[in-house]
Amino acid sequence: MNMSDCTKSNEFAEAAPLFSWDELGAGIMARAQALAAHTEAPGMMTRSFLTPAHHTAAARLAAWMAEAGMSVRRDVVGNVIGRYEGIEPDAPALLTGSHFDTVPNGGIYDGILGILLPIACVARWHAQGRRFAHAIEVIGFAEEEGVRFKATLLGSRAIAGAFDLRVLDHTDAAGVTMRQAIDTAGLGYSCADLGAAAMDPARMLGFLEVHIEQGPVLLDAGLALGIVTGIAGATRMQVEVSGVAGHAGTVPMAGRRDAAMAAAEIALAIEQRCGGVEGLVGTVGQFDVPGGAANVVPGRALFSIDVRAEQDGQREAAVADILAAIDRIAARRGVATQVRQTHEARSVPCAPALCRQLDAALRRAGLPARRLPSGAGHDAMVIAARTDMAMLFVRCGNGGISHNPLETMSAEDAALAARVASDFIEHFQPSGSNDHKEYLA
Amino acid sequence: MNMSDCTKSNEFAEAAPLFSWDELGAGIMARAQALAAHTEAPGMMTRSFLTPAHHTAAARLAAWMAEAGMSVRRDVVGNVIGRYEGIEPDAPALLTGSHFDTVPNGGIYDGILGILLPIACVARWHAQGRRFAHAIEVIGFAEEEGVRFKATLLGSRAIAGAFDLRVLDHTDAAGVTMRQAIDTAGLGYSCADLGAAAMDPARMLGFLEVHIEQGPVLLDAGLALGIVTGIAGATRMQVEVSGVAGHAGTVPMAGRRDAAMAAAEIALAIEQRCGGVEGLVGTVGQFDVPGGAANVVPGRALFSIDVRAEQDGQREAAVADILAAIDRIAARRGVATQVRQTHEARSVPCAPALCRQLDAALRRAGLPARRLPSGAGHDAMVIAARTDMAMLFVRCGNGGISHNPLETMSAEDAALAARVASDFIEHFQPSGSNDHKEYLA
Numbered sequence: 001m002n003m004s005d006c007t008k009s010n011e012f013a014e015a016a017p018l019f020s021w022d023e024l025g026a027g028i029m030a031r032a033q034a035l036a037a038h039t040e041a042p043g044m045m046t047r048s049f050l051t052p053a054h055h056t057a058a059a060r061l062a063a064w065m066a067e068a069g070m071s072v073r074r075d076v077v078g079n080v081i082g083r084y085e086g087i088e089p090d091a092p093a094l095l096t097g098s099h100f101d102t103v104p105n106g107g108i109y110d111g112i113l114g115i116l117l118p119i120a121c122v123a124r125w126h127a128q129g130r131r132f133a134h135a136i137e138v139i140g141f142a143e144e145e146g147v148r149f150k151a152t153l154l155g156s157r158a159i160a161g162a163f164d165l166r167v168l169d170h171t172d173a174a175g176v177t178m179r180q181a182i183d184t185a186g187l188g189y190s191c192a193d194l195g196a197a198a199m200d201p202a203r204m205l206g207f208l209e210v211h212i213e214q215g216p217v218l219l220d221a222g223l224a225l226g227i228v229t230g231i232a233g234a235t236r237m238q239v240e241v242s243g244v245a246g247h248a249g250t251v252p253m254a255g256r257r258d259a260a261m262a263a264a265e266i267a268l269a270i271e272q273r274c275g276g277v278e279g280l281v282g283t284v285g286q287f288d289v290p291g292g293a294a295n296v297v298p299g300r301a302l303f304s305i306d307v308r309a310e311q312d313g314q315r316e317a318a319v320a321d322i323l324a325a326i327d328r329i330a331a332r333r334g335v336a337t338q339v340r341q342t343h344e345a346r347s348v349p350c351a352p353a354l355c356r357q358l359d360a361a362l363r364r365a366g367l368p369a370r371r372l373p374s375g376a377g378h379d380a381m382v383i384a385a386r387t388d389m390a391m392l393f394v395r396c397g398n399g400g401i402s403h404n405p406l407e408t409m410s411a412e413d414a415a416l417a418a419r420v421a422s423d424f425i426e427h428f429q430p431s432g433s434n435d436h437k438e439y440l441a
Numbered sequence: 442m443n444m445s446d447c448t449k450s451n452e453f454a455e456a457a458p459l460f461s462w463d464e465l466g467a468g469i470m471a472r473a474q475a476l477a478a479h480t481e482a483p484g485m486m487t488r489s490f491l492t493p494a495h496h497t498a499a500a501r502l503a504a505w506m507a508e509a510g511m512s513v514r515r516d517v518v519g520n521v522i523g524r525y526e527g528i529e530p531d532a533p534a535l536l537t538g539s540h541f542d543t544v545p546n547g548g549i550y551d552g553i554l555g556i557l558l559p560i561a562c563v564a565r566w567h568a569q570g571r572r573f574a575h576a577i578e579v580i581g582f583a584e585e586e587g588v589r590f591k592a593t594l595l596g597s598r599a600i601a602g603a604f605d606l607r608v609l610d611h612t613d614a615a616g617v618t619m620r621q622a623i624d625t626a627g628l629g630y631s632c633a634d635l636g637a638a639a640m641d642p643a644r645m646l647g648f649l650e651v652h653i654e655q656g657p658v659l660l661d662a663g664l665a666l667g668i669v670t671g672i673a674g675a676t677r678m679q680v681e682v683s684g685v686a687g688h689a690g691t692v693p694m695a696g697r698r699d700a701a702m703a704a705a706e707i708a709l710a711i712e713q714r715c716g717g718v719e720g721l722v723g724t725v726g727q728f729d730v731p732g733g734a735a736n737v738v739p740g741r742a743l744f745s746i747d748v749r750a751e752q753d754g755q756r757e758a759a760v761a762d763i764l765a766a767i768d769r770i771a772a773r774r775g776v777a778t779q780v781r782q783t784h785e786a787r788s789v790p791c792a793p794a795l796c797r798q799l800d801a802a803l804r805r806a807g808l809p810a811r812r813l814p815s816g817a818g819h820d821a822m823v824i825a826a827r828t829d830m831a832m833l834f835v836r837c838g839n840g841g842i843s844h845n846p847l848e849t850m851s852a853e854d855a856a857l858a859a860r861v862a863s864d865f866i867e868h869f870q871p872s873g874s875n876d877h878k879e880y881l882a
Contacts, residue, residue, distance in 0.1 A: 215691025232690055236735055247843055248724035248747045249673055249816025250656030253716040255841075260728050261712050264705035271702050275694040283689035285735045287701050287742070292727040294677055294745035294783075296844065301728070304735035306689045342735075375690025400696075402688055403737070 025415025036108040044105040048148040069126030075197040076189035077158045078142035086135040096208040097139030107407025114210040115140045156379035161198030204387035205430040209380040213393040216400030224413040228391035231381045232308040233347035243335040245299025257334045260298035269325040280309040310373035348381040354390035361424040466856025477549040485546040489589040510567030516638040517630035518599045519583035527576040537649040538580030548848025555651040556581045597820035602639030645828035646871040650821040654834040657841030665854040669832035672822040673749040674788035684776040686740025698775045701739035710766040721750040751814035789822040794872045795831035802864040
């Protein structure tokens with residue numbers, strides 16, 4: 001598909017000029033469906049970094065941005081950046097966006113919503129001839145999920161000037177290095193240009209990420225939208241339990257040093273410790289008895305631990321208690337354990353000033369301003385190192401399921417989110433500054 | 442390797458004629474080491490049904506049997522059967538033996554001991570010119586472990602006339618059916634001869650299997666030998682737990698339907714139910730979260746259950762309680778479970794009359810006559826359907842570990858076992874008959 005193909009399939013054009021929020025919501029949903037055609041696996045939503053599907057999806061986003069009145073550029077990692085100028089040329093910009101890669105067999109709104117929604121908002125202002133004191137840059141981050149090269153948030157890290165050059169040596173399943181993939185992507189750059197992809201923080205006024213919640217909190221509360229207070233910190237560990245393998249029929253229960261039973265008891269201790277504490281979650285997502293057989297007492301078990309909380313102290317206390325429980329259970333059962341921490345990230349708070357502005361926008365729309373933490377990581381937490389950051393969560397249907405083909409949301413919620421995000425951008429006040437004004441261009 | 446190669450490496454020849462039990466014990470250990478060279482995987486003890494290593498091991502056993510004064514035949518499944526005639530030709534026989542296949546990377550005494558030990562005993566009688574009222578048949582069962590075709594006890598089933606013809610359609614990892622493997626084994630038979638492999642029960646006086654314990658009971662008790670009271674009954678189940686997958690960061694603990702946590706709780710309930718009950722064991726040997734990821738709440742978990750007890754009522758009560766616990770835990774956690782029973786076998790008692798004769802032989806050797814159940818299955822439990830069966834367990838070193846390269850036993854224990862088994866066979870009284878006499882031929 002080339003760019004001219006993209007512009008032909010213009011879901012908004014049929015209803016332009018757009019002023020109805022319902023039309024905007026329906027248009028966003030239609031474009032999410034259209035973008036889902038750019039997949040590596042027909043019938044599934046699978047789009048990894050710099051694959052052909054990823055390139056054609058980027059081209060389509062670029063075409064929609066251009067049609068909405070934006071100048072479009074791509075950078076070395078394939079980020080698609082559309083700029084809608086303010087009243088004065090070259091004004092500093094309010095950034096907004098999210099990612100357009102997906103997990104394998106994922107949902108079609110995760111990430112994408114946060115790109116399509118501001119494109120629709122800009123298209124509306126463009127049709128209305130409106131500009132603001134600040135420019136608006138809509139960013140489609142090329143990579144967030146970390147699927148192809150086991151390295152996450154590549155798009156936002158490049159823009160934040162926080163790209164870890166060591167990941168360039170990571171290889172994909174076919175043995176291609178990330179360096180090779182970037183150098184041969186046909187974007188007109190090589191890895192030597194990574195530094196130049198960083199945006200100047202002095203030119204950033206703030207960052208808003210609109211994202212599907214990926215959980216059930218808003219759904220359970222009966223609310224379309226929520227203001228994210230911060231992105232939870234996380235600790236991840238891999239645990240290996242070594243006991244003594246034995247014959248399931250011949251080793252009496254009292255003499256066993258069963259690695260799987262020890263792991264099961266530790267898993268339940270994690271659930272017990274994290275349950276009932278607001279804002280704290282603990283998960284054992286991997287649990288394996290390598291080479292296990294029905295008639296063998298397990299000598300070895302492997303499992304993962306993932307602990308998250310918005311309050312770092314809460315998470316650190318839980319991790320300490322879990323490590324103590326591991327030692328206590330292992331000692332009582334006569335098994336050895338090896339705990340390897342694989343990830344540790346402090347929580348990233350959203351900018352209070354921007355949260356208050358989102359709050360005001362929600363109230364102007366007559367909506368309750370529910371606040372909630374984000375348990376998942378997002379591009380916003382990388383950009384937060386450079387400028388004020390806020391996130392608006394949109395209700396996730398189907399029990400809150402995400403990273404799954406069953407992920408869904410409603411056109412009504414998309415319309416409400418577009419209305420609130422537009423209002424937020426129209427009233428946007430850069431932190432510590434009061435010089436924001438709105439003009440009709 | 443051909444037969445003439447086998448006979449050259451004759452560990453006993455160097456010390457013949459053998460009358461010392463210590464020499465017999467050392468010879469058995471040396472032959473177990475020598476037979477370990479017949480492996481599919483150098484450096485490991487891996488010998489599956491009808492592989493080249495299995496054929497050369499059989500040839501070596503046949504050569505040792507012939508050298509001990511036995512006539513040797515093989516049958517359709519590759520069993521190696523040596524017959525040491527009694528005083529009268531064609532007398533009914535006391536059978537003794539075990540299997541010469543192994544699990545992958547297993548021990549070198551499991552099964553083998555029960556073939557090499559009676560060969561050594563017969564070699565001694567042969568050197569002494571002794572024969573008995575009964576013939577002795579030493580059987581090397583070709584297959585017990587069930588590795589290659591996922592069907593166990595093939596050797597003893599053929600001899601017991603209890604071969605399940607449906608397993609002929611099972612395939613190995615390379616897609617070869619058991620039928621093809623047997624028909625092309627070069628043994629001069631085809632599967633059509635399976636019926637003829639069955640021995641006439643009227644010609645069997647009893648069966649003794651000497652086997653390494655494969656557990657720690659004798660080791661912990663400081664005893665070399667034990668009399669098996671019976672082979673435990675077993676129930677095996679595969680359980681699938683279906684919950685709801687979710688994002689590890691975004692689904693609050695209270696709303697989770699975590700399949701792995703449910704499985705972990707069930708596993709601990711099994712351990713709790715089976716612990717502290719003498720003679721009852723319960724094992725979760727397999728535990729898997731398919732496609733599990735550290736940041737995903739498990740939507741699915743699979744695990745196995747293996748429950749064994751010498752008392753069938755004890756096992757059945759435990760299984761009923763475990764099924765009730767599964768239902769209770771699943772209901773409380775809002776997950777679904779599917780339980781599939783994959784195996785059910787009643788316990789097989791050893792013949793009390795033969796146990797008493799083993800008891801007497803142990804006491805004549807000045808040894809305590811400790812009795813213990815066998816938690817593992819053995820060829821003896823199949824033969825028990827046709828004739829009186831007894832088993833003599835030999836202490837397993839290294840904490841009782843088996844199905845493992847660390848499996849070990851001592852030459853001293855082999856000597857004691859050879860002495861007690863010889864004495865048992867010399868004094869053997871067929872059940873319900875008192876016409877047994879011993880003669881010097």
